Amino acid sequence: MIIDCHGHYTTAPEPHTRWRQAQVAAFNSGEPAPDYPNISDDQIIETIEKNQLRLLRERGADMTIFSPRASAMEPHVGNEQVSESWSRACNDLIGRVVSLFPDSFIGVCQLPQSPGVSIKNSIEELERCVLEMGFVGLNLNPDPTGGWWTGAPLTDHSWYPIYERMVELDVPAMIHVSASCNDNFHSTGAYYMNADTTAFMQLLQGDLFADFPELRFIIPHGGGAVPYHWGRYRGLADMLDKPPLAEHLMDNVFFDTCVYHQRGIDLLFDVINLENILFGSEMMGAVRGIDPETGNYFDDTKRFVDALALTPAQRDQVYSHNARRVYPRLDASLTARGL
Amino acid sequence: MIIDCHGHYTTAPEPHTRWRQAQVAAFNSGEPAPDYPNISDDQIIETIEKNQLRLLRERGADMTIFSPRASAMEPHVGNEQVSESWSRACNDLIGRVVSLFPDSFIGVCQLPQSPGVSIKNSIEELERCVLEMGFVGLNLNPDPTGGWWTGAPLTDHSWYPIYERMVELDVPAMIHVSASCNDNFHSTGAYYMNADTTAFMQLLQGDLFADFPELRFIIPHGGGAVPYHWGRYRGLADMLDKPPLAEHLMDNVFFDTCVYHQRGIDLLFDVINLENILFGSEMMGAVRGIDPETGNYFDDTKRFVDALALTPAQRDQVYSHNARRVYPRLDASLTARGL
Numbered sequence: 001m002i003i004d005c006h007g008h009y010t011t012a013p014e015p016h017t018r019w020r021q022a023q024v025a026a027f028n029s030g031e032p033a034p035d036y037p038n039i040s041d042d043q044i045i046e047t048i049e050k051n052q053l054r055l056l057r058e059r060g061a062d063m064t065i066f067s068p069r070a071s072a073m074e075p076h077v078g079n080e081q082v083s084e085s086w087s088r089a090c091n092d093l094i095g096r097v098v099s100l101f102p103d104s105f106i107g108v109c110q111l112p113q114s115p116g117v118s119i120k121n122s123i124e125e126l127e128r129c130v131l132e133m134g135f136v137g138l139n140l141n142p143d144p145t146g147g148w149w150t151g152a153p154l155t156d157h158s159w160y161p162i163y164e165r166m167v168e169l170d171v172p173a174m175i176h177v178s179a180s181c182n183d184n185f186h187s188t189g190a191y192y193m194n195a196d197t198t199a200f201m202q203l204l205q206g207d208l209f210a211d212f213p214e215l216r217f218i219i220p221h222g223g224g225a226v227p228y229h230w231g232r233y234r235g236l237a238d239m240l241d242k243p244p245l246a247e248h249l250m251d252n253v254f255f256d257t258c259v260y261h262q263r264g265i266d267l268l269f270d271v272i273n274l275e276n277i278l279f280g281s282e283m284m285g286a287v288r289g290i291d292p293e294t295g296n297y298f299d300d301t302k303r304f305v306d307a308l309a310l311t312p313a314q315r316d317q318v319y320s321h322n323a324r325r326v327y328p329r330l331d332a333s334l335t336a337r338g339l
Numbered sequence: 340m341i342i343d344c345h346g347h348y349t350t351a352p353e354p355h356t357r358w359r360q361a362q363v364a365a366f367n368s369g370e371p372a373p374d375y376p377n378i379s380d381d382q383i384i385e386t387i388e389k390n391q392l393r394l395l396r397e398r399g400a401d402m403t404i405f406s407p408r409a410s411a412m413e414p415h416v417g418n419e420q421v422s423e424s425w426s427r428a429c430n431d432l433i434g435r436v437v438s439l440f441p442d443s444f445i446g447v448c449q450l451p452q453s454p455g456v457s458i459k460n461s462i463e464e465l466e467r468c469v470l471e472m473g474f475v476g477l478n479l480n481p482d483p484t485g486g487w488w489t490g491a492p493l494t495d496h497s498w499y500p501i502y503e504r505m506v507e508l509d510v511p512a513m514i515h516v517s518a519s520c521n522d523n524f525h526s527t528g529a530y531y532m533n534a535d536t537t538a539f540m541q542l543l544q545g546d547l548f549a550d551f552p553e554l555r556f557i558i559p560h561g562g563g564a565v566p567y568h569w570g571r572y573r574g575l576a577d578m579l580d581k582p583p584l585a586e587h588l589m590d591n592v593f594f595d596t597c598v599y600h601q602r603g604i605d606l607l608f609d610v611i612n613l614e615n616i617l618f619g620s621e622m623m624g625a626v627r628g629i630d631p632e633t634g635n636y637f638d639d640t641k642r643f644v645d646a647l648a649l650t651p652a653q654r655d656q657v658y659s660h661n662a663r664r665v666y667p668r669l670d671a672s673l674t675a676r677g678l
Contacts, residue, residue, distance in 0.1 A: 149523045184488045189540035193564045194533035201528035225532045225564035231600025235626030235637035261570025267606045287574030298574035
């Protein structure tokens with residue numbers, strides 16, 4: 001079984017996206033948001049079958065851990081109520097995808113974060129998604145300002161309420177920013193990478209997992225700059241009098257395989273223990289084109305993993321076992337189905 | 340001949356650093372800065388011989404392109420005048436190092452940047468350093484706010500005055516931020532990497548080199564996250580309707596070898612053309628310890644380059660020819676000495 005840990009609903013039905021525009025416009029003009037539109041099952045089925053499900057099948061994977069479009073989370077837009085309504089709408093849509101395609105998708109939620117608002121206020125939506133809709137994890141945005149980074153690092157105690165609830169619910173978080181509204185940072189070319197690198201270094205500087213030994217984070221996009229600079233991070237841990245990275249972080253931090261060329265994937269697997277790598281493609285996401293050098297999609301990361309000299313047991317680990325270990329609710333769901 | 344393109348005077352004499360503290364304290368209390376202290380040649384010689392020069396010799400390199408300590412540039416501290424006095428003091432000290440050790444060091448300046456102040460105001464100091472002290476390049480800070488990123492991207496026309504003068508003087512810039520005053524970003528573990536990645540992506544999004552075909556940038560720390568994610572950047576160029584990276588950027592953008600483990604260096608050389616790689620170690624810089632896995636200094640990047648299967652001609656290119664091509668004033672200086 002091949003599980004892709006990183007997929008976003010980037011092809012959501014048009015009425016959903018139009019409603020978001022209307023919601024923001026209403027907020028900006030001080031009016032109440034319009035009612036959320038009716039979206040038929042057929043509309044959802046069409047957007048999924050033509051896109052993510054088609055590619056999942058073409059590429060030979062079985063299931064995607066599926067969450068709302070990351071660039072559209074936009075916690076910085078509007079206010080807390082705007083973020084909450086939007087998050088509920090996005091998560092509900094993921095819930096419907098999962099209900100329609102339970103064999104191919106399982107849900108991860110976005111949180112109704114809002115700059116300056118306590119993360120406590122996101123717990124209710126997390127619980128709703130996990131306990132009522134069977135979601136198995138969450139996307140945690142380390143910078144809800146959209147590129148201004150005026151909040152506190154992930155190791156700050158202000159984040160602890162969500163970590164406490166994550167541990168109780170036994171759900172991991174993918175650390176994932178949304179679109180950048182800072183002109184310095186292209187969203188998928190700079191902001192995403194920077195957030196990944198930044199999150200890892202925050203965790204390295206702190207001792208968060210001493211307080212939460214069961215907490216688990218997936219740092220996407222192959223860990224940003226981290227594996228390429230693994231020597232730097234090992235050296236910084238040493239300079240900062242931290243334990244070696246293996247002890248300090250790597251029981252709790254995992255990287256996906258969203259690295260869009262063979263040499264990058266090679267390095268990831270050479271440097272990072274197999275236990276810490278989860279197959280992911282970010283499909284359909286940041287880079288949707290075909291690589292003229294290979295004739296394949298840039299984000300068809302399965303080809304790169306398949307090209308590695310892994311034993312069948314190692315392949316299973318990266319494609320399935322690690323995801324089931326990091327997302328125990330996914331494992332329980334699959335086990336209950338005899339998978 | 341082996342030229343290290345990336346060294347900072349991180350061991351400057353104590354009176355220099357104490358003066359900086361006094362300068363900032365005076366500014367904060369609204370008083371005039373004290374006079375800059377007398378620093379003897381012997382004091383400078385001691386700090387260099389015991390540190391950078393010792394390591395240069397031990398590691399078998401010949402010359403370092405030497406600039407003021409990056410983390411101490413701090414353009415965000417004080418105001419424009421504070422930045423200007425400090426930059427002059429730092430650059431003068433580099434000038435003295437170069438005068439004392441002309442065979443081993445050649446100068447690169449910091450600029451008296453200040454948040455919100457036109458880059459035009461930095462041109463005079465650049466000219467002073469290049470034309471009066473024989474410096475061969477500059478460090479250009481893409482975020483003089485120290486981690487708040489409220490300025491304009493490097494492709495913005497507000498930067499053009501410095502580019503015009505760089506082209507006239509035929510000097511390249513290393514893109515290098517200073518210390519972070521944003522708690523989210525550890526300086527050497529996140530902010531430096533992020534700035535490198537960000538700068539590359541800004542250049543990818545823009546068309547700066549259409550306006551300045553002769554402009555040259557060194558992106559340090561092995562290019563941040565870029566080589567590891569080379570497929571992503573090739574794909575983003577395609578999505579943004581830009582020419583292939585080789586045409587779009589790689590006549591003008593160069594990476595150093597400040598990547599502190601063998602596998603990272605392997606990837607850099609596998610992915611990036613040899614013409615675009617300059618040997619550098621950032622010595623003595625971000626990571627000063629010894630890697631327990633190898634028994635060697637993390638930042639002894641020459642060992643990693645030496646371990647590559649390069650022909651003698653290729654080694655010369657990375658160790659010397661590329662630096663002489665990118666820094667023509669270095670080449671002229673060496674040629675004048677028969678080197």
